[in-house]
Amino acid sequence: MQASISLQNVSVEFPIYQGGSRSLKKALLRAGTGGGIARDAANRVTVKALNGISATIEHGDRVALIGSNGAGKTTLLRVMAGVYEPTSGQVAIEGHVSPLFDVGLGLNPDATGLENIRMRGLLMGMHPQEIRERMEEIAEFTELGDYLSMPVRTYSAGMTLRLAFAVATASHPEILLMDEWLLAGDAHFLEKARRRLTDFVERSSILVLASHTETLLTEWCDKAILMERGAMLAFGPVQEVIALYHGRQAGEHVG
Amino acid sequence: MRLALNDITDGMSRRWLWSAMAWQDVMQRYRGSLLGPFWLTISTAIMISTMGVLYSALFKMEIGEYLPFLTLGLLAWNLISTLITDGCQTFVAAENIIKQIRLPLSTHAFRLVWRALIIAAHNFVVYVVVLFLFDVPVGAVTLLVVPGIALVAANGIWVALLLGMLCARFRDIPQIIASLIQIAFFMTPILWKPELLGPNEYLAHLNPFFAFVDLIRAPLLGQAPHAMSWVVALAVSAGGCALALALFAKFRSRIAYWV
Numbered sequence: 134m135q136a137s138i139s140l141q142n143v144s145v146e147f148p149i150y151q152g153g154s155r156s157l158k159k160a161l162l163r164a165g166t167g168g169g170i171a172r173d174a175a176n177r178v179t180v181k182a183l184n185g186i187s188a189t190i191e192h193g194d195r196v197a198l199i200g201s202n203g204a205g206k207t208t209l210l211r212v213m214a215g216v217y218e219p220t221s222g223q224v225a226i227e228g229h230v231s232p233l234f235d236v237g238l239g240l241n242p243d244a245t246g247l248e249n250i251r252m253r254g255l256l257m258g259m260h261p262q263e264i265r266e267r268m269e270e271i272a273e274f275t276e277l278g279d280y281l282s283m284p285v286r287t288y289s290a291g292m293t294l295r296l297a298f299a300v301a302t303a304s305h306p307e308i309l310l311m312d313e314w315l316l317a318g319d320a321h322f323l324e325k326a327r328r329r330l331t332d333f334v335e336r337s338s339i340l341v342l343a344s345h346t347e348t349l350l351t352e353w354c355d356k357a358i359l360m361e362r363g364a365m366l367a368f369g370p371v372q373e374v375i376a377l378y379h380g381r382q383a384g385e386h387v388g
Numbered sequence: 389m390r391l392a393l394n395d396i397t398d399g400m401s402r403r404w405l406w407s408a409m410a411w412q413d414v415m416q417r418y419r420g421s422l423l424g425p426f427w428l429t430i431s432t433a434i435m436i437s438t439m440g441v442l443y444s445a446l447f448k449m450e451i452g453e454y455l456p457f458l459t460l461g462l463l464a465w466n467l468i469s470t471l472i473t474d475g476c477q478t479f480v481a482a483e484n485i486i487k488q489i490r491l492p493l494s495t496h497a498f499r500l501v502w503r504a505l506i507i508a509a510h511n512f513v514v515y516v517v518v519l520f521l522f523d524v525p526v527g528a529v530t531l532l533v534v535p536g537i538a539l540v541a542a543n544g545i546w547v548a549l550l551l552g553m554l555c556a557r558f559r560d561i562p563q564i565i566a567s568l569i570q571i572a573f574f575m576t577p578i579l580w581k582p583e584l585l586g587p588n589e590y591l592a593h594l595n596p597f598f599a600f601v602d603l604i605r606a607p608l609l610g611q612a613p614h615a616m617s618w619v620v621a622l623a624v625s626a627g628g629c630a631l632a633l634a635l636f637a638k639f640r641s642r643i644a645y646w647v
Contacts, residue, residue, distance in 0.1 A: 147645060157558035211644075215490035218641035230490070238488045241412060243419050252412060255405045256489060 136228030136307035136339050138190040138213055143222035145183040145208055145363075182208040183219070184363040190341070190356075192307075195334055197350040197371055198343040199378050200360030206343040209360065210234065210310050213341060228307030228339070231257055235312075236297045242286035246277055246296055249285050253300045267303050274299040274329075291319055302329055308339045327353060347375060392637035399494030406495050410502035425510045428466075433514055436462060443579055452522050456609060459518045461578035464604035467508040467537075468597065469569050471544035474500050476562040478552025483647040493643055497548035501541050515608060525610030532612065536603030543600070543625055546632035553639055556646040572597050593617070596624045 154160070183205050190196055198206040211217045212224060214232040239256040240249050250271055254264040272281055275295045277288075285293060302309065309330070330353065334340055344350055350357065350371060357374035359367040361381070367374050399406070418424030436459050444454040475497075479486060482496045518524060555561045578601060582592035592598050599620035606613040 155557075155559045157554075157560055157564070160558065211487065214488075216487055217644050232489050234488050235484065238484060241416065243416065244412070252408060255408050256485065256491070261404050261408075 135192045137192060137226075138188075138308065138339060138341075139223075139225040140186050140188050140212070141223040141225075143183055143186045143212060143219045143224060144181065145212060145217055146179045146181050146220045149178040149180055182363050183212065185222070186365045187222075188358060188365060188368050190339055192339060193334060194356055195330075195340040195354040196342070197354035197357040197374075198341065198360060199350070199357050199374060201382075203362075204360040205363040206360055207234070207312060208363075209358075210312060210341065210343055213308075214310055226308070229258065229304070230308045230310065231301050231304060231306030232310045233297065233301045233312070234310070236290075236293050238297070240285055240293065240297075243284050245284055246275070246281035246288070247272070250281075250296060250300055253297065254303070257300060257304055257306075259304050263304070271299045271303045274303075274325075291322065295322060298326055302333060305333075305336070306338070309333065309341070311340070311342045312344075323349075351375065389633075389637040392633060392640050395492045395636075395640060396494045399492035399498055402492065402495055403498075405491075406499040407502055409495075409499040410506060413499075413503045414506050425507050426513075428507065429510050429513055432462060432466065432511055433517075436514070439579070447580065447584070449581075456518050456522050456524050457581065457605070458579065459514060460605040460608045461601055463508070463511050463515060464540075464601045465573065465576070465578050465597075466511060467504060467604070468540060468600055469573070470504045470507065471501065471540070471547055472551065472569060473562075473566060474504060475544070475548040475551040476555040476565055478548045479556045479643055479647050480552075486644055486647050493640060494545075494549065497545050497552065500548050501544040504544060505537075505541060524608070527610055529610060529612050530607050532607035533604055536600075536607060536613065539603060539621055539625060540600050543621075543628060546625075546628045549636050550628070550632040553635060553643060553646075556643055557639075576601060594620065596620055599624070 148154075186209065198209060200206050208217065210232070211234075212219055213226065214230055214234075215224075215226065216232075218224075239253045241252065244252070247268070250268065251261075251264055254267075254271075255261065259267075275281070275292075277292060277295060280288065280292065285296070288296070330340060340354070342350070342354060354371050356369065357367075357371040358365055359374050359378050366381075367377050414425060421427065423430070436455070440451060440455040440458050443449075443458065444451040447454065478496050478500055479493065482499075485491065485496075486493070519526070551561070551565065555565075576595055576597040577592050582589050582598070585592055593614060593616040599617040602613045602617040603621055606617075
């Protein structure tokens with residue numbers, strides 16, 4: 134199967150619930166009082182996190198998401214993961230998605246590494262049978278050895294990362310979505326992870342990576358999307374987009 | 389609506405996922421404490437033996453008759469109130485999972501109901517003790533507890549979806565529910581027998597909490613549940629499912645934004 138992600142005019146608006154709008158009591162009181170005050174108090178603030186994004190990511194693409202903090206990179210990743218259904222626009226995703234946003238997902242610090250591999254695998258959509266079959270391979274990739282029978286709370290950040298990465302890539306997903314945190318690994322592990330990803334992308338899959346580390350982006354990705362304030366400014370070869378990003382930043386500083 | 393139904397059937401089909409999550413929750417309670425969820429069993433046992441003595445004197449009832457009634461009523465109530473109070477946290481407690489990966493949202497409801505059933509099974513020990521101490525009759529009618537518990541669990545699913553959504557949107561609902569539950573406990577014939585209402589006994593049968601308690605308690609006491617209990621419980625199930633499904637269809641896609 135050919136993996137693909139197709140976004141058409143996708144917008145996402147976040148309701149911002151502050152103070153009273155989180156309260157049923159106040160909502161009822163508003164309904165009860167009615168009139169001008171009600172409308173004023175009920176004024177719901179929304180933030181447009183993504184604004185009319187259209188892009189098609191084909192199989193074999195390794196896409197970097199670039200942009201300053203708050204530009205909408207994480208939200209876009211979550212839309213691609215199917216976590217947020219957009220407020221307007223269409224999202225069509227072909228292929229099994231494996232998101233790697235948070236190393237801590239489904240991790241139980243008191244359970245052992247092996248138990249956590251199992252739990253995380255289940256969350257990632259693997260069948261218990263499949264996990265049993267791949268357990269050895271996953272355990273080997275983590276290089277954690279005997280630590281796997283220790284509680285995860287004794288692990289360092291880098292060790293937890295190895296475990297999460299091994300599980301996320303173990304089910305051979307067609308689409309891998311990664312956020313920033315990947316940088317916590319040591320050089321040896323990063324090299325190993327890169328090899329696995331290269332291998333993975335060669336099987337005609339998709340990688341989308343949000344990061345600020347340029348060396349990593351140019352090394353791992355061939356395309357890039359530049360985000361600014363929820364809008365997509367550019368989508369093209371990684372070097373060009375990075376150059377454009379620098380140009381805009383320099384412009385901002387001068388202006 | 390189709391998406392909402394898909395979510396529920398998809399969720400149900402991932403049995404291995406929600407049962408593993410539920411077990412993990414239960415095991416979590418065992419860690420660092422040898423007795424784990426049995427603490428709950430012990431506190432129930434202590435509560436029953438002290439209250440049993442006091443209230444049997446207050447109501448001038450034979451302790452041999454009152455204590456089994458109280459015990460099984462409390463066990464049934466524990467299950468029901470756990471389903472409701474935990475139901476408020478269905479989605480809020482699963483926030484980090486909901487925001488990371490796409491899973492059928494109903495998965496979290498199934499997890500919660502399964503966890504409540506596992507914990508309720510711990511309390512079964514108390515039933516066995518009471519069974520032997522007080523000579524509670526056991527017969528074919530006892531088996532009626534199976535459909536009773538199944539119906540309570542099925543209602544737990546819509547309660548978890550409905551309250552889970554409401555509490556994700558309005559954060560003050562859990563407190564409101566908690567106080568309502570407390571009132572319901574005293575209004576429902578658990579400490580007292582419905583016969584004490586005299587000519588107004590029919591009012592007790594209109595109480596949906598009584599219906600569900602009765603479906604579990606009566607068979608375990610060796611009696612058939614009241615016919616009215618089945619009627620009320622089935623009506624509540626139908627109405628609740630319809631309401632929860634309608635709201636779930638409407639707001640399912642918003643839940644990720646609310647948590």
